[in-house]
Amino acid sequence: MSDLQRQHPAAALANAFDIVRSNFITILVLIFIGGGGQQANFTLYWILGTFIVLLIWGLISWYRFEFRVQDGELQIEQGVVIHKKLYLTSDRIQVIDISAGVVQRLFGLVAVEVKTAGSSSKEAKINAITREKAEQLKRLLRKENKSENAEASEGLKQSQVYTLNTGDLLVAASTSGRLGVALSVVGALFSQIEQIISEEQMISFVENHLPNTTSTTMVLLSIAAVIVVSWVFAFLGTIVKYYDFVVEVRENELLIARGLFERTQLTIPFNRIQAVQIKEELLRQPLGYASLVIESAGYGEEQANSTTLFPLISKHRIYEFINEVIPEYHADISETTRASQRGLRRYLLRMVWVSLPVILTIWGTVTYGVYAWFLLIPALVLGYQQYRDAQISKGDDTIILTSRLLSKTTAIIKKYRTQACEIRENPFQTRLQLSNFTVHVASGNQGRSFTVRELAKEDSSTYLNWLANGNSTSILSDDKVEEKEEKEFPPSQKQ
Amino acid sequence: MSKSAIKAWRLSLSIVALFLILILLIVWTVNFLSGSGLFSMWTAVALLVIIAIASGLGIVFIPEVRWRRWSYEVDEHEIDLQSGIFIITRTLVPIKRVQHVDTRQGPILRSYNLADVTVSTAATTHRIPALKQETADRVRNQISKFARLAEEDV
Numbered sequence: 001m002s003d004l005q006r007q008h009p010a011a012a013l014a015n016a017f018d019i020v021r022s023n024f025i026t027i028l029v030l031i032f033i034g035g036g037g038q039q040a041n042f043t044l045y046w047i048l049g050t051f052i053v054l055l056i057w058g059l060i061s062w063y064r065f066e067f068r069v070q071d072g073e074l075q076i077e078q079g080v081v082i083h084k085k086l087y088l089t090s091d092r093i094q095v096i097d098i099s100a101g102v103v104q105r106l107f108g109l110v111a112v113e114v115k116t117a118g119s120s121s122k123e124a125k126i127n128a129i130t131r132e133k134a135e136q137l138k139r140l141l142r143k144e145n146k147s148e149n150a151e152a153s154e155g156l157k158q159s160q161v162y163t164l165n166t167g168d169l170l171v172a173a174s175t176s177g178r179l180g181v182a183l184s185v186v187g188a189l190f191s192q193i194e195q196i197i198s199e200e201q202m203i204s205f206v207e208n209h210l211p212n213t214t215s216t217t218m219v220l221l222s223i224a225a226v227i228v229v230s231w232v233f234a235f236l237g238t239i240v241k242y243y244d245f246v247v248e249v250r251e252n253e254l255l256i257a258r259g260l261f262e263r264t265q266l267t268i269p270f271n272r273i274q275a276v277q278i279k280e281e282l283l284r285q286p287l288g289y290a291s292l293v294i295e296s297a298g299y300g301e302e303q304a305n306s307t308t309l310f311p312l313i314s315k316h317r318i319y320e321f322i323n324e325v326i327p328e329y330h331a332d333i334s335e336t337t338r339a340s341q342r343g344l345r346r347y348l349l350r351m352v353w354v355s356l357p358v359i360l361t362i363w364g365t366v367t368y369g370v371y372a373w374f375l376l377i378p379a380l381v382l383g384y385q386q387y388r389d390a391q392i393s394k395g396d397d398t399i400i401l402t403s404r405l406l407s408k409t410t411a412i413i414k415k416y417r418t419q420a421c422e423i424r425e426n427p428f429q430t431r432l433q434l435s436n437f438t439v440h441v442a443s444g445n446q447g448r449s450f451t452v453r454e455l456a457k458e459d460s461s462t463y464l465n466w467l468a469n470g471n472s473t474s475i476l477s478d479d480k481v482e483e484k485e486e487k488e489f490p491p492s493q494k495q
Numbered sequence: 496m497s498k499s500a501i502k503a504w505r506l507s508l509s510i511v512a513l514f515l516i517l518i519l520l521i522v523w524t525v526n527f528l529s530g531s532g533l534f535s536m537w538t539a540v541a542l543l544v545i546i547a548i549a550s551g552l553g554i555v556f557i558p559e560v561r562w563r564r565w566s567y568e569v570d571e572h573e574i575d576l577q578s579g580i581f582i583i584t585r586t587l588v589p590i591k592r593v594q595h596v597d598t599r600q601g602p603i604l605r606s607y608n609l610a611d612v613t614v615s616t617a618a619t620t621h622r623i624p625a626l627k628q629e630t631a632d633r634v635r636n637q638i639s640k641f642a643r644l645a646e647e648d649v
Contacts, residue, residue, distance in 0.1 A: 419618035422586040430583065440618040447618020468573045468587040 004066040004077070010107040011065070011128035015058035016051070017103050018127070067126060069140045074114060076124060086124060088114060090141045095272070095296070098134050098265045110134045114141070138267075160324065164245035164311060172291075172312035173238035174231075175283035180406075182230035182237070216368065242311045249325050254294075256307065268307065272296045274417050274441045275448070276329045277306070278318060278410040285408065288315045292322075295443035306443060322412075329412045331398035337463075339390035342432045343454025347390075351383030352376070382406070392437060392452050392463060399467060401439060401450045411450040417441055421467050423460050433457045437464070496565050500625035503607040504558035510603075512550030519543060567623050569634060571641045574614060576621060592616040593642040598631045614638060 020027065027050075057080065065078040074093070076086040097113040104111055104127075112134045114124040129137075164172070243260035257265040277293040284290060292309040313321055323330040339347075355375055362372035389404040397415040402408065418439050425435040437460040438451040455463075523539040560580050568575040574588040593614055600610040610631035612623040626634060 418589070419592045419616040420586055420588040420621070422584060424579075424582055424584045426582040440616070442617035447616075449618075464585070464587055468575075468589060 004068045006066055007062060007126055008107065008109055008128045008130065009062060010103065010109055011126075012055065012058035012062040014101070014103045014111065014127040015061050016054040017101070019054055019057070065126075069137060072141070074124070074137075074141060076126075088124060093141055095269075096138050096141060096267055098138070099259075099263060101262050104128055112137060160249040162247045162249075162310070162321070162325070164242060168312045169239065169242060169245070171284075171287070171289065172242060173235045175281065175287065175289070176234045176238040179231060179234045179283070182233040183227065186226050186230040186233065219368070238311075242308075245311060247310060247325065254309070254325070256309070266307070268294065268296050270326065270328070273326065273329075274443055275411055275413045275450075276309070276322065276326060278412070280315070280408040280410075282406050284312070289313065290315055290318055292318070294326075295441055295448055306448070328414065329398070331395035331400070331412065333393045333395045333400065335395075336391055336393035337455065337459045339387055339452065339454045340432075340434055340456035340459070342456070343390075343434050344384070344387045346428070346432070346434070346454055347387040348380055348383040351379040351386075355379040387454070390452050390454065392455065392459075394463070394466065399439065399463070401437075401452050403450070403452050409450075411439075413439055413441055413450070415467060418467055419447060421464055423457075423464055425457070429454070435460045439467070496562055496567075497609060497625060497627040497630065498562070499607045499627075500609060501558040501562050503603050503609055503625055504561065505554050506607075507603050508550065508554045508557065512546065512554065515546055515550070516543065519546065565624070569637055569641070571644060574621070574638065576623065586621060588614060588616060588619075588621060590638070590641045591645045593638060596635045596638045596642075598635050600628075612638075 060080050061078070064080055064083075065076070067074065067076045069075070072090040074086075074088040074090070076084075076088075078084055078086070093114055095115045097115065098110050099113070100110045107128065108130070109128045110131050111128060112126045114126075126134075126137075240260045242258050245258045246256070248255040248257075252271070253267045253269045255265065255267050257263060273294055273296050275295040277295065278290050279293055280290040289312050291311050292313060293306045294309045295306050309325070310321065319330065359372045359375055362375075363369040366372075386404045389402055389408050391402045393400045393402075399413050399415060399418070400410060401413070402410045419442055420440045422438040422440070423435045424438065429435055433456060434454045435457050436451055436453045437455050438449050440447055440449045519539065519542055523536075527536075557580065561578075564578055564580060564583070566577045571590060573590055574586075574593075576584075576586045576588070578584055594617055595615050597613050598610045599613060604610060604625060608628050609625045610628050612626060612631050612634050614621045614623070623631075623634065
């Protein structure tokens, strides 16, 4: 693989599709504006023309794209107008992502995406090569990184595989947290219906088909309709995303594969994991289920900057699973501190402030808006639950922060992975001797922070000092960890 | 923290306030010329007075309080920052996590011979504002030295 080589020619098509996909909304808008009215033919030509131009562009970019692996370095030369050379050292490569979209599947190919901390992934994406070549590429890049013995023993050692069975997938899909997102989208669409169907049409439709309804039942019916439709969307979306979910535990990395139409496969080396989150969603918690999310440096799916390690797992299995898959994050807790009792009323008050504007708006605008005041009850219950759940605990070199916004989140963080920690207090909290405790970890490009609110002030100071002091001593005693650590710093730091 | 930080902050706040007033005047002029009566002269004057009073108070008090509340400490294990006018924040950054340190100064800070020190980790960025130029340089060099030491220790 030391010679410069091109991708499979199908890359031209894949490139074109990539452009279409990333500009999908723009294109839709253009088509709608350009093709308003009778010129349907014109629109057709326009689309065809665009596609041909894109295809030519894809061809040129395929021709200009060359890559090779030399001395453990992935070298990519590309660019239609501006010629770019990209050199990636295998030490710095965080994740090698092999996926197959629709185009790739047509030709029996895969796309390889190489991600480092801080690089924009678009540039180091090889859009279409055969699977053998992809595996070869991955081996070459990983070998340099991990030294030979790891590679050799990998073949011998049987790797453990965890899969999500169909029942669990269905449960995951039906209790998906995406329901909220889908709800708002469908709700927004629903409110636009008026523009498409005029009010008279709607009224006559209702009179013809549902003659005996009052306006209350109408309101309830439409709310129910919105909920059902969005639930179906959330259900399907989750199934498409997590279909055939497989986690494979290897010597020093995790391999996660998922997806129905587009198979995504990603590998995360253990030493890149920055924190682990246990998320107990509102709908899943009563059923005793939770999901596991990994924060890893320099890599995240979509904007969330975190990767789902396992979408659904029953609560009593979860620590066992962590122990088997990521034993580093299985910690014995030696001390637990709950949010201070003085903080309870701040939790409750906050929920009142949050829900009050919503209630007032509904009260003021909707006919039966008075009932909106009943929203206050679940809000207060939620506030109380937030207070109950808020806690912080520590074990040897691990700190665990638990808090709830809607779903309960437990973040397990290694002491030596914390980037900074912070205590905040506003004047009201000062009066009550309370403070909020925040830990920052690296994740994706921005990092991520976890906060526990309303801890007693002396508790948060204790934890702050513990985190800060332990940081230097525990590192000294554990040099194996340090080896991994050092790879994360840019070389200029070490001079 | 250098005492002249207060002056520098006052100056920059004044510029912001002037800018706000300028925007208000422009909006009002445009409104006046286009002849729509939505935005009467009295509203403009009232807004002007409010902005003037608020920024006057802000310019006098905020920099002073901010200066008094800011403290920082750097040793070989961590950087300890404390700040906040209403919301008090204390931040600890382990030296090991420091990715890079810079000093930076804008035209206002430069005219008072001040500079900000910025400390970046993989996840966060922290600023120690308005130190004397020499202090800033010293702090920057010290942090980078400690960071290097922490690295070589193991």
